[in-house]
Amino acid sequence: MASRRDLLKMGVSFVVGLGVGAGLTSLLRPQVAQVSPTGTTTLETPKPTTTAAGRKRDVFKLGVVTFQTGAASIFGVPALNAAQLLVEQINQAGGILGAKVELVVRDESGGSDKMIAVYRELTQQAGVDAYIGLISSADCLAVAPVAEELGTTLTVFFDCATKQLVDKDMMKKVTFRTGGTTVTDGVSLARYVLEVMPDVKTVVGLNQDYAYGRDEWSDFKNALLTLKPDVKVLDELFTPLFSTDYSAQISKILDLKPDLVHTSFWGPDLVNFIKQASARGLFQQTRVAFARGEFGLYEGMPDGQIVEGPHYHGFPDPKAYSINRDFVNAYTSRFGSPPPYPAYHMANAILGVKYAFEVAAAAENVGWPDLSAVVKVFKRLAYPAPGDYIIMTPNHNAMRGAVVGVSKGGRLTSLKYMHPAEVNPPVGVVSDQWIKSL
Amino acid sequence: MINILxxxxxxxxxxxxxxxGMAFIYSVARVLNLAHGAFFVLGGYLATALITSLGPVPGALATAAILAALPPLLYLYVRFARDELEQLFVTYALLLLMEGLFKLVFGYGNYTLADLAAGLGAVFIEGQRIPNAYLLGGAAVAGLMAVLYILLxxxxxxxxxxxxxxxxEMAAALGVKSPLVQHLSIFLGVFTTSLLGAVAATWQAYTLGLSAEVLIYAFAALVIGGLGNLxxxxxxSALVAAVRTATVMVYPELELLxxxxxxxxxxxxxxxxxxxxxARVA
Incomplete structure (x- = not known):
């Protein structure tokens, strides 16, 4: 039982502690309360180096947010690897407009509310000059409105594939995406399936039960049914994310005997499905089309399966296209394996930021362009990246093609590049309407 | 039919x-081990890494030896926790710590012994392949259950x-060294958990973030079965397997639930x- 004196002591030390704490904080970080136009009060730390637009800078702070923990690290780690590799190369070549690029890295784990907090922290406190991030669609959908409302920082989504960003016109001011959508995946996969299996009659969908899995399936299904209306969907299976056992689904597919199974499984789910389905002989009976199968190539994927990578290191042919050759060589020699598609996605975003700043400075004839100039340039920019020429459009999204192939001995063969115009709706057309018009 | 079975x-x-393992620890030591999934995953990681690098028999022995030496770690840890709330904090912290260590030691890839298990072949019933690895896994799990039964x-x-x-308390009053017995059962439970994780590596893959997923399933089985009843x-497990299989066969939309x-x-x-x-006495 605490006596009154103890309570008093505690009270005093509490107050003293508060005072010391407050004093220290104000010493460490000068903060200015600001009332934003929307009426919410935010604490902002003034940037230590407020340079006027136009003058050259020494440092370009680039915020990068990808998964560094949890199952999605399988995407996040290669993406960050690529970011570090490219930033080193850019710095060796003189940086962006003479400014040395410094990465400010954050983990994407923690959910979309946390990603909003991280976005505010990076843009308002760490003062990044550009933000690149986000693998999860939910995170992109949460951060996009915040980025647009703040409007302070060039924001590039490098990987998330939700079509809502374009269908709902959510990227208008400072937000961009240098990648395609689930529509790109679904339509390219459907077109390729019909090329190699023109007689396909029956299909079963096997996808993870969350927004991404459902989008991938519905876009693929709608495209396939539009392009070949007599295909029958025998079943649509949705599994909880990170199930470790797929025996029930495999049993059902074995009993249904479809010509084709479509799956957008990734991470441990992809590996578990490949291993368990191989053990049960599923691949001898049915062909599988993988929307995210690239990682499965290194995990014993049987030959003859159809795999769509948004990118694949064998395309464009490294012998012909030196930008890809240099990227593959540098990445492989440093990290021990060829760059998977998230590494390409990161390259697309980083090079996009670099070119947007450089072209804007040249167009405005200034040493350092302001944000509005960068945005104006970025939405009409086309630039070379390791996996493709990236073409940005006025809806702030890239017109991305896709690479599809057939697995053979842990590699993709019979690669086919699907032209952006054939696998994406034109600017201003809603995805579902466009798929129905194929 | 055979496919459904x-x-x-x-x-x-x-x-x-x-x-x-989780049921065992909870039933005897009343420790709700939130790091349970991490120990399961640890077994899978270690077995895969050691068996692929050392070969099946030495790898399995090395795995078992390392796993047997690990429980004292948890012992040191759980000693700090005096009540249930502290246990939750302490074991959850352990879960996060172990996830961090997994990333440091094993990286972000997938670890599985499924390829090795595939080499064991399969039996054919009604023309359907039934992998021998499942049968051996079943034998291993049944054997462990039998050992636990004999022990208990x-x-x-x-x-x-x-x-x-x-x-x-009553046991202590009658001369049983209660804390010692509890610590022993924590050792055993954790050891069993990681051994089963190693066995499960023959049909599933391990990667970062799996510890928390495993925990959900274990916890559900624990609650359904009656807290602390082996x-x-x-x-x-049988009930959930039946409901889940029926769901997938009849109305797959509901599987998540x-x-x-x-x-x-x-x-x-x-x-x-x-x-x-x-009712248990607290």
Whole structure:
């Protein structure tokens, strides 16, 4: 039982502690309360180096947010690897407009509310000059409105594939995406399936039960049914994310005997499905089309399966296209394996930021362009990246093609590049309407 | 038909492997081990890494040796926790710590012995392949259950464990060294958990973030079976496997909810779980 004196002591030390704490904080970080136009009060730390637009800078702070923990690290780690590799190369070549690029890295784990907090922290406190991030669609959908409302920082989504960003016109001011959508995946996969299996009659969908899995399936299904209306969907299976056992689904597919199974499984789910389905002989009976199968190539994927990578290191042919050759060589020699598609996605975003700043400075004839100039340039920019020429459009999204192939001995063969115009709706057309018009 | 039976069996095995260790620790030591999934995953990681680099027999022996040496770590840790709330903090912190260590040591790739297991071949029934790895896995899990049964019901230590499980103060009053028995059962539970994780590596892959997923399934089985009842966990696994397989066959839209629906139904009908005989003394 605490006596009154103890309570008093505690009270005093509490107050003293508060005072010391407050004093220290104000010493460490000068903060200015600001009332934003929307009426919410935010604490902002003034940037230590407020340079006027136009003058050259020494440092370009680039915020990068990808998964560094949890199952999605399988995407996040290669993406960050690529970011570090490219930033080193850019710095060796003189940086962006003479400014040395410094990465400010954050983990994407923690959910979309946390990603909003991280976005505010990076843009308002760490003062990044550009933000690149986000693998999860939910995170992109949460951060996009915040980025647009703040409007302070060039924001590039490098990987998330939700079509809502374009269908709902959510990227208008400072937000961009240098990648395609689930529509790109679904339509390219459907077109390729019909090329190699023109007689396909029956299909079963096997996808993870969350927004991404459902989008991938519905876009693929709608495209396939539009392009070949007599295909029958025998079943649509949705599994909880990170199930470790797929025996029930495999049993059902074995009993249904479809010509084709479509799956957008990734991470441990992809590996578990490949291993368990191989053990049960599923691949001898049915062909599988993988929307995210690239990682499965290194995990014993049987030959003859159809795999769509948004990118694949064998395309464009490294012998012909030196930008890809240099990227593959540098990445492989440093990290021990060829760059998977998230590494390409990161390259697309980083090079996009670099070119947007450089072209804007040249167009405005200034040493350092302001944000509005960068945005104006970025939405009409086309630039070379390791996996493709990236073409940005006025809806702030890239017109991305896709690479599809057939697995053979842990590699993709019979690669086919699907032209952006054939696998994406034109600017201003809603995805579902466009798929129905194929 | 045979395909449905295989699905039932595989999921049952999967769930049982995931939950036995947690049930054991909870039943005797009353420790709700939130790091349970991490120990399961650790077994899988270690077995895969060691067996692929050293070969099957030396790899398996090395795995077992390392796993047997690990429980003291948890012992040191759990000693700090005096009540349930502290246990939750302490074991959750351990989960995060271990996830960090996994990333440091094993990286972000997938670890599985499925390829090795595929080499064991398969038996054909009605033209369907049934992998031998499933059958061997089942034998391993059944063997472990048998060992635990003999330990609990045929040995003096087992008698003490059951006594401590029912009422640790009364057991202590009668001369049982309750804390020692509890610590021993934590050792055993953690060891069992990671061994089963190693066995499960023959049919599943391990990667970062799996510890928390495993925990959910184990916890569901624990709640359905009746907190701290080893046989209840087996019955719960069978029940969940049946409901899940039926869901996938009849109405796959509901699969995400299947396990939770079972939990809710059981809690509504028998709040103590299926196999609770009498209220526990705190």
């Amino acid at each position: 295989v699905a039932l069996y595989a999921f049952f095995l999967n769930l049982l492997a995931v939950s036995i 019901y045929k040995t003096r230590l087992g008698l003490y464990m059951r006594a401590v499980s029912d009422d640790s 046989w209840g966990v087996a019955a719960a 299947a396990i939770y629906l079972v939990v809710i139904a059981v809690l509504l009908v028998r709040p103590g779980g299926i196999f609770t005989r009498h």
